[in-house]
Amino acid sequence: MEEHKENIQAKDVNVKMSNTREKVEKAKPCSRICPDEESAPQGSPSQSNSDFSHPVYKEIALANGHINRMSKEELRIKLAELQLDTRGVKDVMKKRLKSHYKRQKLLQSASEGGPTDTYYDYICVVDFEATCEEDNPSDFHHEIIEFPMVLINTHTLQIQVDSFQAYVKPELNPELSDFCVKLTGITQKMVDEAELFPAVLQQVVTWLQERELGTTYKYAILTDGAWDMSKFLNIQCRLSRIRYPQFAKKWINIRKSYGNFYKVPRTQTKLSTMLEKLGLKYEGRPHSGLDDSRNIARIALRMLQDGCQLRVNERIHAGQLLSVPSSAPVEGAPAPHSPRSRD
Secondary structure, eight states: OOOHHOOOOOOOGEOOOOOOOOOOOOOOOOOOOOTTTSOOOOOTTOOOGGGGHHHHHHHHHHHHHHTTOOOHHHHHHHHHTTTTOOSSOHHHHHHHHHHHHHHHHHHHHHHHTTHHHHOSSSSEEEOOOOOOOOOOOOTTTOOEEEEEEEEEEEETTTTTTTEEEEEEEOSSSSSSOHHHHHOOOOOOHHHHTTTTTHHHHHHHHHHHHHHHOOOOOOOEEESSSEEEIIIIIHHHHHHBOOOOOOOSSEEEHHHEEEHHTTTTGGOOOOOOOOHHHTTTOOOOOTTTTHHHHHHHHHHHHHHHHTOOOOOOOOEEEEEEEEOOTTTTTOOOOOOOOOOOOOO
């Protein structure tokens, strides 16, 4: 459903994109040794400018400078020596090698009581499938028909086996179009036998609660673009007459994170392109919500391994999609609670 998410116009849903831009952060004066962005701490309000002067960042900055001067073949040889993945374009391999040295230094620093950069314990990947037509009319309401979730353990850098998936019975347009069935692989029988959205959302809440997310463990939602939460979930909650869940009001848009981290334009942040540039191949059936979520999770894992500090970068407020600036305090999603009626 990736292409159709992009074709949905803002006027088709009651969500207005903010036309305000993030304010460009004023450049801070550099100290004599100024670590580059990959060695500097990011996002935490508890991290002050004094963190930049810690000796570990000087060591990381020096290593990064050496890596920047390496050729593609030198990078591949060094990655192979370290038994790291040698796939991907040159910039990806540079990030991977820098991440390796940074992780080594920060692990050593943490053991000695120095700085570290881990925040979320888990990242929860969500990629909805929704009702659709080949040429969606302007008044067509997309209803969620598959709700998948895949957990990433940020400490072990592994995808959790206990993923969640449930199909959802649509109410406004209970009969799926032939196009929708062919695109998603979701049959009429699957949705006919499924529960309505409020009951499925309750299953999701229970699943998250059983894993103690938002209580014992810090977590964040991650999506492939802004549409899943700001449009599909927002519309579905309105149609189902329930309040938008608090735990889904902020999320990580991996397309933004990928573009900013690897320094590529938005046109190179489609799921298939991100996989290709990272030397990965799609696994499973395209447009299956669960398979899409797993492949998005693989991209997120590779980004974490390459040194990206995935942080919440979008949120919804009063039906409006807003950006979360990198200077904002880093917070985990709140503990999930049962769906509440809008009445």
